Amino acid sequence: MSGPITVTHRHGDRVTVEADGIALMSYVYKPDPVAYESRKPYTHPLRTLRGRRVSGYRPADHRWHKGLQMTASHLSGQNFWGGHTYVPGHWYQDLPDRIGSMRHDGFAAFAVEADRLALTERLTWVANRGDEWARERRDIVVHAVEPDEGAWAIDWGIELTNIRGTPLVFGSPTTAGRAQAGYTGLHWRGPRDFSGGRVFGPGDLGGDTMMGAQAPWLAFVGEHDDVDAHSTLVFVHAPENDHAIHESHWFVRSRETPMVAFSWAFFDEFVLPPGESFTYRYRIVVADGAWDREQVTRYLGRHGWS
Numbered sequence: 464m465s466g467p468i469t470v471t472h473r474h475g476d477r478v479t480v481e482a483d484g485i486a487l488m489s490y491v492y493k494p495d496p497v498a499y500e501s502r503k504p505y506t507h508p509l510r511t512l513r514g515r516r517v518s519g520y521r522p523a524d525h526r527w528h529k530g531l532q533m534t535a536s537h538l539s540g541q542n543f544w545g546g547h548t549y550v551p552g553h554w555y556q557d558l559p560d561r562i563g564s565m566r567h568d569g570f571a572a573f574a575v576e577a578d579r580l581a582l583t584e585r586l587t588w589v590a591n592r593g594d595e596w597a598r599e600r601r602d603i604v605v606h607a608v609e610p611d612e613g614a615w616a617i618d619w620g621i622e623l624t625n626i627r628g629t630p631l632v633f634g635s636p637t638t639a640g641r642a643q644a645g646y647t648g649l650h651w652r653g654p655r656d657f658s659g660g661r662v663f664g665p666g667d668l669g670g671d672t673m674m675g676a677q678a679p680w681l682a683f684v685g686e687h688d689d690v691d692a693h694s695t696l697v698f699v700h701a702p703e704n705d706h707a708i709h710e711s712h713w714f715v716r717s718r719e720t721p722m723v724a725f726s727w728a729f730f731d732e733f734v735l736p737p738g739e740s741f742t743y744r745y746r747i748v749v750a751d752g753a754w755d756r757e758q759v760t761r762y763l764g765r766h767g768w769s
Contacts (some may be wrong), residue, residue: 464498464638465491465498465520465578465606465607465608465609465632466482466483466575466577466578466608466609466610467482467577467578467608468480468481468487468492468577468608469481469482470575470576470580471716471718472573472666473520473590473615475493475508476491476492476493476537476618477489477491477492477493477549478490478492478550478563478582479489479593480580480605480609481643482512482615483512483610484508484509484600484657484659485503485510485512485514485644486509486670487512487605487608487615487749488506488507488508488509488510488605488617489507489508490504490505490582491504491505491506491507492504492567492584492636493557493625494564494566494567494569495529497526498559498562498564498726499543499545499546499557499562499577499692500521500526500527500545500546501527501534501542501545501546501551501560501562501563501564501709502564502566503532503533503543503563503564503586503687504515504532504533504564504567504584504586504601504619505529505530505531505532505741506518506530506531506532507519507520507529507530508530508736509530509531509533509720509749510749510751511613511614511751512608512610512614512615512695512751513613513692513751514649514757515687515690515751516553516653516654517592517653517654517657517685517749518530518531518651518652518682519652519653519655522652522719522720522721525652525720526546527544527545527546528543528650528652529652529745530652531617531619531650531651531652532649532650532726533599533601533619533621533648533649533650534646534647534648534649534650534724535563535647535648536548536549536632536634536635536646536647536672537549537589537633537635537636537638537639537647537728537732538563538588538596538631539596539627539630540561540634541563541590541591541596541632542558542561542562542563543560543562543563543564543565543588544646544647544650545562547639548561549641549644550639551639551640552640553681555576555752559644559672560591560592561592563588563589563590563596564588564589565584565586565588565589565599566586566588566589567584567585567622568584568585568586568587569584569585570582570583570584570585571583571585571600571633571749572656573595574641575744578606578608579605579606580603580604580605580606580682580756581602581603581605582602582603582604583600583601583602583696584599584600584601585598585599585600586598586599586613587599588623589703590628591608591695594627595626595627596625596626596627596631596682597623597624597625597626597627597631598623598626599620599621599623599624600620600621600624601620601621602618602619602620602621602744603617603618603619603620604618605617605766606618607748607766610767612621612680612750612762613746613750613751613752614685614733614749614750614751614762616746616747616748616749616766617650617746617747618701618703618744618746618750619649619743619744619745619746619747620701620716620742620743620744620745621649621708621742621743621744622725622740622741622742622743623735623740623742624738624740625735625736625737625738625740626737628722628734629737630732630734630735630737631735632732632733632734633647633709633727633732633733633734633735634647634728634732635647635726635728637729637730638728638729638730638731638732640648643674643675644714645675645712645724645726645728645729646714646722646723646724646726647693647713647714647726647727647729648711648724648725648726648727648728648743649725649743649745650714650722650723650724650725651696651698651723651724651747652720652721652722653685653696653722653723654685654687654718654721654722656686656687656688657685657686657717657721658708658718658719658720658721658759659686659687659716659717659718660683660684660721661683661684661717661753662681662682662683662684662715662716663682663731663756664676664678664680664681664682664713665678665679665680665756665760666678669682673713674713674714674715674716675712675713675729675730676712676713677711677712677713678713679699680697680698680699680700680759680763681697681713681715681723682695682696682697682698682756682759683695683696683698683715683717683721683723684753684754685721686753692751692752694749694750694751694752695748695750695751695752695753695754695759696723696748696749697746697747697748697750697754697759697762697763698713698723698725698745698746698747698749699745699746699747699748699763700725700744700745701743701744701745701746701768702768703744704743704744704745707727707739707741707742707743708733708735708741709727709728709731709733709741710744711725711726711729712726712729714726714729714732715734725743725745727743734752742766746768748762748766750762
């Protein structure tokens with residue numbers, strides 16, 4: 464049974480969800496001060512029901528990594544993720560004139576129930592020189608806050624429409640020539656103490672075999688500093704993603720830089736024509752303890768999609 468939640472909206476800044484005195488997440492939509500980090504909303508911190516923090520924020524190696532956020536590292540020559548840009552033949556370059564942003568335009572819906580938050584946000588993707596390229600509808604639902612399960616979940620949906628007038632081309636460093644670097648799409652950066660965490664998926668998928676793989680879900684188990692505890696995050700595709708505009712692959716690293724992305728352009732670019740839209744929907748389960756494949760499978764079997 465889902466437990467009660469408390470939602471606090473600091474207007475113009477963030478939305479925070481608490482359960483039993485623990486701040487499970489804050490969705491921050493106030494624009495960042497640093498344009499080079501690609502101003503856009505993000506979710507940080509993420510915490511388990513026991514209060515263990517499971518997201519990283521502005522780590523020294525990549526200041527533009529901020530918890531859980533929507534990204535587009537290569538989009539028609541612009542960088543909507545932030546930081547340095549991969550340039551074929553020149554490795555990574557600091558190109559601030561290529562950094563775009565995602566502007567919060569307001570909430571179209573905001574519904575709080577005893578055990579559930581559902582919000583719909585309107586955003587505009589703005590290129591570096593101020594041209595508006597895309598409109599986004601973002602649906603975020605916090606639900607299944609279940610102390611007996613030791614877990615809670617956040618669903619994240621995106622509908623993106625090209626308003627540029629010319630095609631938008633989505634890619635990644637791998638589509639530009641760097642192997643095993645398909646990072647783009649919804650991206651999670653873990654805390655530094657999750658370095659070396661255990662990664663696995665369904666069947667016999669696990670470890671390095673998950674990089675670039677296709678699977679309905681991926682689990683990341685990390686061990687915390689300071690306390691004798693593990694936490695697990697499970698990243699899940701909604702069934703309709705099988706019929707999305709482009710196939711997705713997992714981008715995951717656990718050594719040194721713990722991160723996971725639902726990469727929508729890992730190996731190949733895809734094109735969104737003018738006036739057209741695409742949609743994806745995802746779920747992230749945040750759990751206390753070191754879950755194994757059987758626990759993940761049982762949990763997902765009990766919690767379907769609506």
